[in-house]
Amino acid sequence: MSFDAEAKMQFLFALRSQGITDQRVLHAMEKIDRGAFVKSYFPERAYEDMPLPIPCGQTISQPSVVGLMTQALELTGREKVLEIGTGSGYQAAILSQLARRVYTVDRHRRLVAEAREVFQSLDLANITAFTADGSFGLPDQAPFDRILVTAAAEDPPGPLLAQLRIGGIMVVPVGQSDAVQRLIRVTRTDQGFDYDELRPVRFVPLVEGLAKDG
Ligand code: SAH
Numbered sequence: 001m002s003f004d005a006e007a008k009m010q011f012l013f014a015l016r017s018q019g020i021t022d023q024r025v026l027h028a029m030e031k032i033d034r035g036a037f038v039k040s041y042f043p044e045r046a047y048e049d050m051p052l053p054i055p056c057g058q059t060i061s062q063p064s065v066v067g068l069m070t071q072a073l074e075l076t077g078r079e080k081v082l083e084i085g086t087g088s089g090y091q092a093a094i095l096s097q098l099a100r101r102v103y104t105v106d107r108h109r110r111l112v113a114e115a116r117e118v119f120q121s122l123d124l125a126n127i128t129a130f131t132a133d134g135s136f137g138l139p140d141q142a143p144f145d146r147i148l149v150t151a152a153a154e155d156p157p158g159p160l161l162a163q164l165r166i167g168g169i170m171v172v173p174v175g176q177s178d179a180v181q182r183l184i185r186v187t188r189t190d191q192g193f194d195y196d197e198l199r200p201v202r203f204v205p206l207v208e209g210l211a212k213d214g
Helices: 005-017 025-030 061-071 088-098 109-119 158-161
Strands: 052-054 058-059 080-086 101-106 127-132 144-149 164-174 181-188 193-201
Touching: 005 025, 005 061, 025 088, 052 109, 058 193, 061 164, 061 181, 061 193, 080 088, 088 101, 088 109, 088 127, 088 164, 101 109, 144 193
Parallel strands: 080 101, 080 144, 101 127, 144 164
Antiparallel strands: 052 058, 164 181, 181 193
């Protein structure tokens, strides 16, 4: 299936019905073809609102969750963003349309290599992908205006909080790995951190260290 007018219409309809109302987010999700990231694994499902398996036992998130997380970041186009959990690269590609610069890291070398290829093929030149343990953030590039964690942590990791600029926003799923997690938005103020809860979600866990098998 291709991302033709009909597929786009249904895709955008599903997103709107799940509460994605921000026109800029909808526009970015209309522009970036999720099929390019799902590739050969489940091409016929690329435009359905469901998570799908990708290599290394990971998943590409459900489009409506990608939309909600992106919307919660309140991007204006000027931000330097860090994403933890590159996975397929789809979320980073959406962010690249709405922010100035996107850094994305994954503990699986293979996923980073494959995502880089897609970024190049789509000419998404403002994304830099690294193989790294994202629990420690990217101290060399800090501070960040926005941080998006796309794997579930028990608590928002301290190094990530420290790398968030004052006035910055971090969105992170928190909770025990297999249970339902809560999607949390953390806003850094000059006094400390404000937390608000967005909705229940289910993500793969944030795992320590680089993957041994690539
Ligand atoms: N954002 C992705 C989906 C992420 S799935 C997309 O758009 O497709 C979660 C990803 O987090 C997996 O690829 C997993 O390898 C990665 N991950 C888990 N723990 C990590 C860690 N400590 N550092 C970096 N990446 C991690």
